[in-house]
Amino acid sequence: MNPKNAIHRLVFCNQNQDEKVIKVTRSAFILELGWIIICLLVFVGITYANILVHTYLSNPQVLDLSNYILYCFFLMSIFYGLNKFFCWFYSVNIITNQRILDFNFFDLGVKEIKECLIRNIETVSNTNTHNFFAFIFGISTLEIYTAGEETDIKFENIYHASQIQDIISDLQRGMKEKLK
């Protein structure tokens, strides 16, 4: 499938009929290492605790309970990891021909959705975050400042920030010329 067609088939909430998606970005997955390490530690820790129980205890009921608790913790950590992955996957920054949207999902039911019209954009700045991983992997943050009462938007920890900055600048210029 042509990736361009895939982007144009994307639909988000409150999308207008004549609104076309130009670019979709999300934060770099490499910065999500924290919860992956937590999941792995839970796996290793619980397995090790179960081995200790099996080594030092011989009561079949206790062993049965230990196995079951291990199974439940495995399931819960898988769900924790899946939930974190979904939050990362659905936290997207969308650039359309009319506006810019920033979807942020942090945890179960905690979300923040910001949007601003292209014509209200004042400046776009590209800042390199003070993070070792960000420096190594070429990740930076794009800050979009808007006029009036609209909130400023941040595309945090994204790849190819300068390319996206260029797209937004072109859209902004095109919109201003159209309004003249």
Add this chain to the structure above:
Amino acid sequence: MIPDTYFTIDMLVKIIKIAFSIVTFLWSLLVLRNLIDLQDNFNSLAYGLFLIIVGFLVFVSGLSLAGLIFY
């Protein structure tokens, strides 16, 4: 009066297992609900795959809870 022998260690083990199962099942349902909510905001093409994975895990946790209660 309930005799002392009525509450056996087997029952205690089963109650603890059911408690853990309920927590796991509720947690799985919350993740499923969150996935549906996320998809409402932004329609992803990978939703079907995510739903199959989460649905299977919800089924597994629900089955283990039902197994503990009914058998």
